[in-house]
Amino acid sequence: MTKPITVQGTIAEVRLMNPHSWFVLDVKEPDGTITQWRFEAGTPSGMIRNGYKASELTKGTMVTVRGFPARETKNAGMLQQLTTTDGKTYGLFGPQQAAGAR
Secondary structure, eight states, X not given: OOSOEEEEEEEEEEEOOSSOOEEEEEXXXXXXXXXXXXXXXXXXXXXXXXXXXXXXXXXXXXXXEEEEEOSSSTTEEEEEEEXXXXXXXXXXXXXXXXXXXX
């Protein structure tokens, strides 16, 4: 939790399942290969309460995730905030407009 990361990619899958939701991203590397990243998020009910709508984050949607890396798993972490290209954010504190997108 002392080394925050930022990852940009497209939504490959969203899993709303107990006890936690998961956001899977396809991230394009500089050499053109695709690496999958998995981010653990809040409970399904918590994500919905915070404004998450499945219709807004479909497969292929470009997003930026801020979070913290997993301790022992490569390309995985805990989601702190997910931001869409239009500035809408989801995460621990509910939906907000990103700075400059208001």
